[in-house]
Amino acid sequence: MRSNKDGITQAVLAVGVVIKESIYGYHVNRKVPFLKITMALPRLIAPAKRLLETGVVNVPSYGSRAYQPYESNIDFEIRFMVDTGIVGCSWIELPPKKYQVRSKDNAPSPISRCQIEVDVAWDSFISYPPEGEWAKVAPFRILSFDIECAGRKGIFPEPEKDPVIQIANMVIRQGEKDPFIRNVFTLNSCAPIVGSQVLSYMKENQMLEKWADFVREVDPDIITGYNIQNFDITYLINRAKTLNVKPFPFLGRVINRASVIKNSMIQSKQMGRRENKFINTEGRIQFDLLLVLLRDYKLRSYTLNAVSFHFLQEQKEDVQHSIITDLQNGNEQTRRRLAVYCLKDAMLPLRLLDKLMCIINYMEMARVTGVPLSYLLSRGQQIKVVSQLLRKAKEHDLVIPVHNPEQGDDFTGATVIEPVKGYYKDPIATLDFSSLYPSIMIAHNLCYTTLLPNQTRNQMNPDEFIKTPSDNYFVKKSVRKGILPEILENLLSARKRAKEDLKKETDPLRKKVLDGRQLALKISANSVYGFTGAQVGKLPCLEISQSVTAFGRMMIEKTKTLVEEKYNIANGYAQNAKVIYGDTDSVMVNFGIPFPPSGDHVEALKQVMELGKVAAEYVSGHFTSPIKLEFEKVYFPYLLINKKRYAGLYYTKPETHDKMDCKGIETVRRDNCPLVANLINMCLQKILIERDPSGAVEYAKQIISDLLCSRVDISQLVITKELTKTDDEYSAKQAHVELAHRMKKRDPGSAPNLGDRVPYVIIAASKGTAAYLKSEDPIFVLENNIPIDTQYYLENQISKPLLRIFEPILGEDKAKSCLLKGDHTRTKTVVMSKVGALAAFTKKRATCIGCKALLDNEKNPICKHCKPREPEFYQNEMVQLNALEEKFARLWTQCQRCQGSLHEDVLCTSRDCPIFYMRKKVQKDLADQEKVISRFGIPSW
DNA sequence: GTCTTATCCTAA
DNA sequence: TTAGTTAGGATAAGAC
CATH class of the missing domain: 1.10.132.60 (B family DNA polymerase, thumb domain)
Structure with missing residues (x-):
């Protein structure tokens, strides 16, 4: 053994035989014996698995063969929660007499910073599903903070060299409106700030130490902020290490556990690739708002300023690093200025969390999928399905094999109907299959447990199984009901319930919870298909995923045919209906109800909506339950540009349109400039x-x-x-x-x-x-x-x-x-760049202010021919100068208003603010204009 | 010039 | 130690 810091004397605690069945594939003679091996520590599982896999271990009475491992790759937290029936963010009860309170009498010293410390056996507490009374949300304490560092000019701050000068903090209880603590730790003095406590320190190491004390005192459940994980917390820990502030990194709830920074690379197709730091703070969840936004929202820019503007319609100052240093080196007033800015940056994340209902939505997601809250920000989609799968598998005595991921061939996805491109002035009805992929899996009983291998199929009766359009075989529900369909049915019916409850609910907070829940249920249902198709994943099963898409392809084609074969002149309808487009789970139908010459849109829309509803019902009748085609909306008018690219007015009721809906075109894409997006939108x-x-x-x-x-x-x-x-x-x-x-x-x-x-x-x-x-x-x-x-x-x-x-x-x-x-x-002549890589090719020569002709004598403002009109030209330039000055003053005031003070300089350099760009541009123009004017000052001919 | 490929981002 | 899927348009670079 290489190391044994835990003092393990026995790695294997127990080996027993359990009767289980592999989740993968339908086996006629169901359950067989499995060896259940209990290890002393989670980290011993992987080596044990390797030994059994390679067949070097001789198990008494079973021999030394190569064993297929099951569930040895399950995260410890998930294993524990599944085994004890706990879901994330739920309540547990320690029943009387089942636990023992640790005190001075029976324990040498506390091991945590908790108010009460108890010992309880892993299987002697009660876990409550988050329903009814137990759906309530605990009044978590949330700490939001932001730091400022004094960087050197033009260089991003480095914790080995540049000091932390301020730390602003806001502490709020979940569900309350305002923080009950607002303070700012400052290095050096700082003038008082109304409504906030100012704590000034002359030494940086003292400030850091006091801040760590403050965190332990506040004892937050959740720590938030903007980019705290990759910047603020990391910077503080590294800075404290540089300054040798020994007690600093003990920020979690376990007394002797220091927070350590680990680098990790998170990559997924959904989120791309990104380097992340991981810092352990036992008992406190880091809920970095930036990470939430990166996951849940597609934005052009993710700076706190851009995000605040987008969601709160509010700008914030964006102060450059070099200016921060200047403010710090000024006086107590300039430091106060900085502190106000820092406090705002600590407050904004709380307001955004509240506005976007992040905490509640994430808690509901944790409850629905069963994973711990922290997993939702640190892990991908797969773990959520694994958690649900494990819980269901446990009920049925099924075990999940360890799968060794390898990249295979792609499978065929959905059909996109060739669009009949054009501008439609007639109303176009849209019919959608609701939750298409989950419905298909339920309707045809597609599951790991129902997948029929070829040999087994030969022993089966033909009416006991089905063949999917992708030539895969699954047993029917009557033989064995799959657990994926069961999970999906639960998710969909729970969603229906949540939506019904939402309608009845009057309490705004409970409404939020329910809405978050129905959203989480929808996302969870839709990600099950993706999980089965994830080849580099925990348990891919392409037979399932390619059957799902194959059914989908067949269904959209059939829908097109059904609609067009029924709604035509031959069948007594006014016009021939035509499916002009469709993608995956939807068809756009032109029923040929014309744009009414009378201008009565409402009547035409009513007709189309009615036809749409009837047609959807008619088509639904041709498919197995719960597959259902629904009338969704009418586009009127409708501009169909290409596959996955269209725009139209979206009607769900005949009177007025709900919105202008744009799909795939420049207005919704982030890789073009706002000029194009706004122009196309207009x-x-x-x-x-x-x-x-x-x-x-x-x-x-x-x-x-x-x-x-x-x-x-x-x-x-x-x-x-x-x-x-x-x-x-x-x-x-x-x-x-x-x-x-x-x-x-x-x-x-x-x-x-x-x-x-x-x-x-x-x-x-x-x-x-x-x-x-x-x-x-x-x-x-x-x-x-x-x-x-x-x-x-x-x-x-x-x-x-x-x-x-x-x-x-x-x-x-x-x-x-x-x-x-x-x-x-017609273009105004473009001047060549005066700086950068191309500057070498340009040569600057002065021109006449009057006629722009090149000047012989560069010291003169104007040429000989224009000389008689010099006063006139001078006047013109002065008028322009005044105009620019006025414009600059206006923009400056606007920025002052934004920063909340008309008495101070504007420091903001936000790249996301149009005003900033304008102000900067006018400032530059002003300087240029002043140069032009100054040329009049030295006439010398 | 045309055609192919890499890349980005979106639809569903 | 970790990662949901495929279809598909648009654009710029680079081969030819």
Whole structure:
């Protein structure tokens, strides 16, 4: 044995025989004996498994053969919770006399920071399912905090060198509205702040020590903040180590367990790849809001500022590292300024958690799937299915084999019906299969336990099993009901129940809980199919997943045929119905009810909705229960651009539309600039809602003209793309990758990392330069006044998306001639960049302020010919200067208002705020204009 | 020029 | 030690 720090004298505690059955495949002669091996510690399981697998162990009376391991790869927490029937975030009761309170009399010293310490046997407590009274949520204490560091100029703070100068904290009880503690720890003095406690320390190590004391005193159940896991907590622990603050890292509830930082790489198809730190804080859950948002929301930017604006319609100051240092080195007022900012950053995560109902939704997910809360942020989708599968398997004496993952061939997925592209002025009905994949699995009893191997099939009666469209075989429900269908039925019926309860419930908090629950149930049901198809997973079964998709393909085809064969003139209907599009579980039907000339949309919509409902019912009748086709909505009008790309007005009632629905087009994609997204959105609104295509064309022309004359704000031109691989893994050159690489050279600390989204703009360069050479950091562009390649934005960003939405309406030729030709496409001359890689090719020469002619004598403001009109030109420039000054003052005040004080300088440099870009641009223009004016000052001819 | 490939992001 | 699925459009780079 290599090490034995736990002092284990006996690794194997017990070996027994249990009668079980493998979950995988249908076996006629059900249960067989299994060896159940009990190990002393979780970490001894893997080596024991390896020994048995390789067949080197001689088990008395069973011999030394190679054993197939089962359930040796189950996480310890999951194992314990499954065995004791605990689900995440639920209540347990320690019955009287079953536990013993630890006190001075019977225990040498406490091992935890808990108020009460007891000993209880693992199987002598009661676990309550979270129903009724036990669905209540405990009043958790939640600590939200934010730190500020004093970095050096242009370098991202490093804990080995740069001090922590402030730590702001907010503590709230779950369910309450306001924090009951608001404070800020500051290094050096800080002027008082109304409503917050200010705790100032002259020494950094003292501040850190006191903060750790504070955390232990507050004793939070949940620790939150923004990017705390990968930044704040990590920084504090490393900083405390640098300063040798010994008691600092004991932040959890186990007294002698120090918090340690571990690096881990989390990668999934859903979330991409990202480097994460893991810090143990026993008894306290780290619930980093950034990680929640990355999982649950697709956003263009994930800075706290962008997120606050998106969800709370509120900006926050974004202060650069170098400025933070200046504020710290100022006086107690400038430090107060910083503290106010820091407090806000501690408060915002709490407000966002509340607004997005993260805690409740995550708790419900933990309850529904049975996993601990912390797993939901640190692990993937699979563990949730495994947890449910294990619980169900236990009921039926089934065991799950250990599967060695290997990549195999892909299987065929869903059908996308070839779209009949075009602009539909007639109402289009949409019919959907609700919960298609779960329904298929239930209807056809698809499960691990019902999968019929070929040999077994030969012994079976043909009416005892089915053959799926992908030629796989499963036994019927009458022979044996699968446990996946059972799990799914439970999830779907629980969801129905939650939705019904939600309707009846009046208490707002319970309403939130129920809504979170129905959402969790829906997501869980839908992820079971994905689990069976995950080849690099715990228990893939392609027979199930490919049967599911094959049934789905068959069903969508059949639906199309059924609708078109019934709803036609031959059968006495007014028109021939046509399925114009469909994807996976839906069909879009044009029943041919025309756009009424009278303008009475309501009547036409009523007719289509009625037809849709009847047709859905008719089609449902052709499929096995619980498969059901439902009428969902009508699109009117409907613009079908391509597969997975369309837009339309969404009606669920005949009177008014619910929303404008856009799928797959630029308005919902994050990899184009806001200019394009907003332009397309506006045009679609004008076309679909106002039904004014010519108005849309005019609008588009105006925007194009604005762009070419540089009247468009730079924030509108920022494109963002995710860095999905490391530098050397990329084989093709790309704009955002190249830029990230260049930024790493400028300042490695603040450059984008793996998994981050990289914002960039395309700058002007000589003709034919590849786009990946023209990408640049928007802030850098702004600070150095680098010209934008407006032609690129017209040709490579705007034009194609615009043509795609206008062509079906105007026709190909007309769309092109209207939009991309004419006066509005005239460009203002683009100047070459004065900095960066291309600066070498430009030579700066002064021009005449009057006529822009090159000057012989560069010291003069104007040329000889313009000389007589010098006062006039001077006047003009002064007018412009005044205009710019006024504009700058206006933007400045706006920013002051945002930061909440009209008496202080604006420090914000938020890359997500359009005002910031404008303010910065005007500031630059102002400086340039002042330079121009100054040229008048020294006439010398 | 055209065609293929890599990449991103979305639909369901 | 960990990772839900396939279909598919759009774009830019790079081969030819």
